[in-house]
Every structure is written in C-alpha cells, then in structure tokens.
Amino acid sequence: MKPSEELEAIAKQQGCCVEDLKFAQHMDSIDPIRPLRQDFHYPKMKDVKNTDLSIVNGEEDCVYFCGNSLGLCPKKTKEYMDIEIDKWSKIGVQGHTNGDLAWAHCDERIDKDMAKIVGGKEGEVAVMNGLTVNLHLLLISFYQPTKERHKILCEGKAFPSDHYAFESQIKLHGYDPATSLRLLEPREGEFTLRTEDIVKTIEEEGESIAVICLSGLQYYTGQYFDIPTITQAGQKQGCYVGWDLAHAAGNLPLYLHDWGVDFACWCSYKYLCGSAGTLAGFFLHDKYRNNNFPKLLGWWGHNMDTRFQMDNVMDLSPGAYGYRISNPPGFLCVPIKASLEVYNKTSMTELRTKSKLLTGYLEMLIKKQYGREETNNASTTGVYIDIFTPSDPEQRGAQLSLSFSICIQTVFKELEKRGVVCDKRYPRVIRVSPVPIYCSFQDVHRFMKYLYDSIQAAKDSTLKNDLYIPKGEDQL
Structure with missing residues (x-):
C-alpha cells in the first residue's frame, strides 16, 4: 500500500480529512517513537534566525526540516x-x-x-x-x-x-x-x-x-x-x-x-x-x-x-x-x-516505517494544494510546486526537493520569517526533510500553513520583478 493510501485509510477511520489538524494529532498519538523528540534540543521560534515574532509565537517550536543539512543537538551532548x-x-x-x-x-x-x-x-x-x-x-x-x-x-x-x-x-x-x-x-x-x-x-x-x-x-x-x-x-x-x-x-x-x-x-x-x-x-x-x-x-x-x-x-x-x-x-x-x-532506542527499520508515512504525508498535502496535475489549485493560486524527488517511496528517503513556479528566494525568506528552517539550492529548489527521529506529523501540518502564508506574502511582495523565474531558467 502506498503511503498516501495508508494515510487516507487512517483518516477515513478517524472520520476526518488528511488536511485536518485532528488527523496530524492522531498520527502523532500513535507514533511509537514520538518520545525520542524529547531527547533532542528542538529550537524555538524566538531563537532561530530571521523569524518575525509579530506573526508567530516565539515560544513555540520552530519547524525544523533541515536535518538533511545538520541534525539537531542531542540533549546528552552537553552532559x-x-x-x-x-x-x-x-x-x-x-x-x-x-x-x-x-x-x-x-x-x-x-x-x-x-x-x-x-x-x-x-x-x-x-x-x-x-x-x-x-x-x-x-x-x-x-x-x-x-x-x-x-x-x-x-x-x-x-x-x-x-x-x-x-x-x-x-x-x-x-x-x-x-x-x-x-x-x-x-x-x-x-x-x-x-x-x-x-x-x-x-x-x-x-x-x-x-x-x-x-x-x-x-x-x-x-x-x-x-x-x-x-x-x-x-x-x-x-x-x-x-x-x-x-x-x-x-x-x-x-x-x-x-x-x-x-x-x-x-x-x-x-x-x-x-x-x-x-x-x-x-x-x-x-x-x-x-x-x-x-x-x-x-x-x-x-x-x-x-x-x-x-x-x-x-x-x-x-x-x-x-x-x-x-x-x-x-x-x-x-x-x-x-x-x-x-x-539505539529504536531501529533503522522503525525509523524508515515512520519516515515513509511522514514524508508521504508532506508529499500528498503539497500535491493536493499545489500540484499541476492532481488539482486545479495551481490555476487559482497562480503557483504550482513540482517535486523533483521520486514519488516512489522506495526511491527516496526523508527529503523532498521542491521546485516553485515563483522565485524561491522570495518564498524562502517568507518561510524563514515564520520559523521554518529548511534550505535552498539554486537554481530552483527548496529542500525540506522531516527527519523521523524528531519531527512530527503536526510539524508537517504547520509547515503547510506557513508555506501557504509564505506564498501569499511572496505574491504580494513589492519585489514583483524578482518574483517569477525568467525564461530559460526553469531547468536544472
């Protein structure tokens, strides 16, 4: 069964949609390795660089989707x-x-x-x-x-x-x-x-x-x-x-x-x-x-x-x-x-099981809201996101490489304002990686909200000349 099919089946059992916060909360409640997050220092919104505390709560956890670049600090390290x-x-x-x-x-x-x-x-x-x-x-x-x-x-x-x-x-x-x-x-x-x-x-x-x-x-x-x-x-x-x-x-x-x-x-x-x-x-x-x-x-x-x-x-x-x-x-x-x-408190098999669902959850939400082929949302929002990473979960790990139809620099800055920690790789990719050992389904749900807000802010930006990718720069 594909991760998306498994997630949809669970949502149906819970009487909700995968887009609902209730669904993300339920997935976290049945996650056997959820307690491992407490073994890491998970950064707060107020501590990460470039966060705008007028639009987010500084006391909340940030959305840390950059473990593909640097993993979080285990709490035992200082001891x-x-x-x-x-x-x-x-x-x-x-x-x-x-x-x-x-x-x-x-x-x-x-x-x-x-x-x-x-x-x-x-x-x-x-x-x-x-x-x-x-x-x-x-x-x-x-x-x-x-x-x-x-x-x-x-x-x-x-x-x-x-x-x-x-x-x-x-x-x-x-x-x-x-x-x-x-x-x-x-x-x-x-x-x-x-x-x-x-x-x-x-x-x-x-x-x-x-x-x-x-x-x-x-x-x-x-x-x-x-x-x-x-x-x-x-x-x-x-x-x-x-x-x-x-x-x-x-x-x-x-x-x-x-x-x-x-x-x-x-x-x-x-x-x-x-x-x-x-x-x-x-x-x-x-x-x-x-x-x-x-x-x-x-x-x-x-x-x-x-x-x-x-x-x-x-x-x-x-x-x-x-x-x-x-x-x-x-x-x-x-x-x-x-x-x-x-x-050592878990296994790579257990981490992989969660990772398939966690990254699969992120993928299906992005496709539902910003996919070109799956919905007509792109024509109404004016923005679409291509996922360069293979859709087959056997051909990927935790990371998704997202390609935007608008300037990634503008979107990236807006994500930073909302306490989202990820990274960009030019010419057109923002990499996001929900690492299963410390990331949650609610992190994915929050990311989608901040992504929507970031895209809207980018569209409304005064930097109109920098917003869209010039012709000829839409290839790797």
Whole structure:
C-alpha cells in the first residue's frame, strides 16, 4: 500500500480529512517513537534566525526540516562534553586512558554502534577524519587507473566535494578528467537517473571504468539509488564500487556488508546528529581486510597491541582500522556518542516505517494544494510546486526537493520569517526533510500553513520583478 493510501485509510477511520489538524494529532498519538523528540534540543521560534515574532509565537517550536543539512543537538551532548572537559582539567594526559570515553580509544567506543547504522560487520567501520578526506583515502587504494581502465563513474550533479575529489585523483595519476570522469545524466526532460540507464552505461563502458562512486542518496534531488543492483552490475564488469552515504546514513536502512559494497564513506552531522563538521564514517568490506592496496599510513593505523613499542616497524591493523592516520579528537566523539545512544532506542527499520508515512504525508498535502496535475489549485493560486524527488517511496528517503513556479528566494525568506528552517539550492529548489527521529506529523501540518502564508506574502511582495523565474531558467 502506498503511503498516501495508508494515510487516507487512517483518516477515513478517524472520520476526518488528511488536511485536518485532528488527523496530524492522531498520527502523532500513535507514533511509537514520538518520545525520542524529547531527547533532542528542538529550537524555538524566538531563537532561530530571521523569524518575525509579530506573526508567530516565539515560544513555540520552530519547524525544523533541515536535518538533511545538520541534525539537531542531542540533549546528552552537553552532559557528556562537561565530563570530558572536567576530566581534562583534573587529570590531564591521563584522560587518554581513563573514563568511559578514554581519548585513546574513543573512536572504538562508538564505531560498533555506527556499524549498525550502515549494516557493517565489526572491523569494517571506522570513525575518523571528514567525509572527503575518507573518500580520498579510499580512492588512493581503489583508484589505480590503467591505460585500458581509467574512468571514474559518478552522477553529473554529484556533490561538489565529491566531484573535486574525483577530478584531483584523476589528475594525480596523470589522466584528464575530460576523458576519465564519466558523468551520468538523466534523460531529457527528467530530473533523476533511472537504474536501468545506470546499469546500461556500466555494461557498455565497464571495461574502461576503474571505480564507480555515486551518492547513496542524491543531495539535490533526494533520489535514493539502488545500491545493491548498481554494486553488482559494476563488480560484474570488474569495477570497484563505492558510495558516498552522507545523505543516506541514518536516513535509510543500509546493509553494506550483505550488499558486498567495496567501500563507503559518510558524514555524521546530517541525519546522525553528530554536530557540525564532526568525525565521519569509513567502510571497507571485510573481503579487503588484509589488502595490500596503496594507502597512506599513520601511527594510528598501527596495531594497538604493539603501537607503543615505537620501533617504526609497521604492524598494520586489519580492515578499516589500518586506514586510521591520526589519533581521534576526543571531544568530537562526544556528540556522536550522544546521538547514537538515541538511535539505539529504536531501529533503522522503525525509523524508515515512520519516515515513509511522514514524508508521504508532506508529499500528498503539497500535491493536493499545489500540484499541476492532481488539482486545479495551481490555476487559482497562480503557483504550482513540482517535486523533483521520486514519488516512489522506495526511491527516496526523508527529503523532498521542491521546485516553485515563483522565485524561491522570495518564498524562502517568507518561510524563514515564520520559523521554518529548511534550505535552498539554486537554481530552483527548496529542500525540506522531516527527519523521523524528531519531527512530527503536526510539524508537517504547520509547515503547510506557513508555506501557504509564505506564498501569499511572496505574491504580494513589492519585489514583483524578482518574483517569477525568467525564461530559460526553469531547468536544472
């Protein structure tokens, strides 16, 4: 059953319409993970930037739909941070080996819980560095181009840091990105990539492709790629297949080991709520546990049992641990620990079940009020909203990418005035992401009210010349 059908059926049982506040309140009342919202600091209207307190109540929660960019702060973070600061102030260097989060081992205190999030086995997942640093470390091992097999395959609108990493690795090996970086583009008139087209490209060009590296969930469109199918297709052609899971980790159930993914990396500050710019995740499949690939070495990759012999004879840790270079920053492990403890109160399966309904609820309300095809509302309001994100819930996570027939800058400013926290990506997308671990159905209901008010205000704005998208700027 589609989420929209399930939601309509529940509304009928309750004797109301899905647009009614009563319906949103009922959905929250039967949500088994609703209490987890209390484990996070949920911002108030009065505290978020650019809110106009003359039109909203400053004491109410804002509408926080930006977990795809930065997750909310777990309440335990400050308590745990105070413990580490207190430990540092009282025992100094002895903090390296004392306490629940001993600094010399703090990454190993959280990597097992991180592995559960992405479906990795023990030893396959490490917590270290930043996402792009980890991507570079992995490409050093997996991208070893030859005259015959020198291409990296990625999506045409990959996140810039990934694109730059691919280009730089290609150049470091003496190749030209113009011929060695193969970009996947959607069909004409479409905004997302079809799995069959990706597989066809791999089958046709696989012998020239060294590495396939896509984003598990595309940051701009919100499309969730078919990771197991694409991984198998690439490996069948002799390619290594890796994934940037920045927008997938903590958003969707992942089974990296079972899917046979060669490598993956992700940040932990979006859906995983680990704080801005904090340590990232690193996955190396167990089949490469004792690989002899090229890699950058550092002291922290040395086996812990012999690390302090200091004889400069490398005793390399197996698996992902061998890729660690520097000792972990203890304070950056603190918010990840706090967040993963909340995630341990539920499961990715339970979160995904709610997410399908929550995002499905947002989608159906937007289509009912602003869809071109579903209703005639667009002709009466003068505004329509296209959703670039796939309508199939199996091909998306929590995020919806909304494209407006009016200037997104104007609408975005009006949403900010009403305490809606989301983000915009030019030329024409506003991204909204109701994260299931702390967002509610009533948040969606409130968002729709603020969206309506924002659109009306935008239409009435004196900035008439900036309101509508100029001809020729209505494409990605």
